[in-house]
Amino acid sequence: SAVISQKPSRDICQRGTSLTIQCQVDSQVTMMFWYRQQPGQSLTLIATANQGSEATYESGFVIDKFPISRPNLTFSTLTVSNMSPEDSSIYLCSVVVGWTSGTDTQYFGPGTRLTVL
Amino acid sequence: DAKTTQPNSMESNEEEPVHLPCNHSTISGTDYIHWYRQLPSQGPEYVIHGLTSNVNNRMASLAIAEDRKSSTLILHRATLRDAAVYYCIRKCGSNYKLTFGKGTLLTVNP
Numbered sequence: 001s002a003v004i005s006q007k008p009s010r011d012i013c014q015r016g017t018s019l020t021i022q023c024q025v026d027s028q029v030t031m032m033f034w035y036r037q038q039p040g041q042s043l044t045l046i047a048t049a050n051q052g053s054e055a056t057y058e059s060g061f062v063i064d065k066f067p068i069s070r071p072n073l074t075f076s077t078l079t080v081s082n083m084s085p086e087d088s089s090i091y092l093c094s095v096v097v098g099w100t101s102g103t104d105t106q107y108f109g110p111g112t113r114l115t116v117l
Numbered sequence: 118d119a120k121t122t123q124p125n126s127m128e129s130n131e132e133e134p135v136h137l138p139c140n141h142s143t144i145s146g147t148d149y150i151h152w153y154r155q156l157p158s159q160g161p162e163y164v165i166h167g168l169t170s171n172v173n174n175r176m177a178s179l180a181i182a183e184d185r186k187s188s189t190l191i192l193h194r195a196t197l198r199d200a201a202v203y204y205c206i207r208k209c210g211s212n213y214k215l216t217f218g219k220g221t222l223l224t225v226n227p
Contacts, residue, residue, distance in 0.1 A: 004160075031213055042204070043161065043217040092160050096213050106153075106215055108160030 002027050002097050004109035012115045013083055020079045021112045023093035028073035031096040034066070037111070038089045046091075049076050083116045090114070121205045126222040129195045137190040137221055139205030144185050149208045151215070152179065152190050154201040161204065161217075164190065200225045 003026040013019050023032065031050055035043040046066055047057045055068040070076045080087050090111040096104045122140040129135040141150065152164040165172055165179045167188070172179040178191040192199055204220040 033214075042219050043215075045214060045216070048214075094160070104213060105163045105166075106161075108162065111158075111160050 002029060002095050002107040004093060004095065004107055006091075006093060006109040006112050008112060009110065010113040010115075012117060015084050015116055017083055018079055018081045019083065019114060020077050021091050021093075021114075023076045023078070023109055025074045025095050027097075029095040029097060030073065032070065032076050033094045033096075033106070034068065034076075034078045035092045035094065035108075036089045037092065043092065046078070080114065083114075085116045088114055088116045121207055121218055123203070123205050123218065123221045125219065126224065128224045128226065129192075130226050131197060132194050135192040135195045135199070135223065135225075137192070137203050137205075137223065138187065139189070140187050141205070141207050142186040144207055145209075147209060147211070150179065150181060150185075150188050151206045151208050152177070153204045153206065153215070153217075154199075155204070155220070156198075156201045164203070166208075195223075195225045197225050197227060199223065 005024045007022045033048055034046040036046050037043045045058050046061045047055045049055045049068045049070040051070050051073050065081055067079045090113050092108050092111045094106045094108040149166050149168050151166040153161040154164050155161040165174055165177050167179045167181050180189045202220040202222050204217050206215050
């Protein structure tokens with residue numbers, strides 16, 4: 001298993017500013033993911049952040065808007081840049097533990113609730 | 118895109134069994150069926166997964182149809198703490214990604 005913490009837990013920001021969200025895991029993991037959950041919606045994968053390589057972004061998400069760092073096997077940051085009210089969402093990180101074909105389990109952080117005014 | 122179909126919502130009474138259905142009629146032979154749930158104001162948590170055979174763990178049971186086109190998550194005795202959105206996810210065996218649908222909102226009445 002894995003225990004994940006995120007900082008901040010919530011924030012209210014002004015449009016045009018940027019916010020960096022931190023994700024800390026209590027064990028070393030290779031695969032880490034960032035998701036967005038817009039109000040009343042399901043989770044959408046933003047990017048995969050594996051240590052030692054550039055983050056891989058899903059369709060509709062770009063590095064300039066959501067730069068990601070993965071400096072080591074227990075930590076990652078996601079920055080939401082030049083924010084607009086449409087970026088108001090919950091941002092969650094997750095990790096994969098015990099990855100073998102089909103049987104891996106993802107563990108999720110508690111999320112960061114972002115409101116952009 | 119790995120798609121599943123679930124009812125938008127279901128209701129149950131406390132201490133009664135709950136059967137949450139999921140349709141995955143286009144599932145391929147290498148796709149696993151994973152279930153996650155999201156309690157209010159929390160991130161999703163893993164519940165159970167399976168390939169062909171029925172599976173049991175301390176949280177729930179997973180019954181998979183013989184043709185694998187559908188499955189049912191079974192909570193044997195619902196508690197108030199089981200009120201959550203339950204996501205049924207088809208996961209390709211060689212792919213680590215989870216694609217979340219809308220899920221089923223389970224309400225548990227005292």
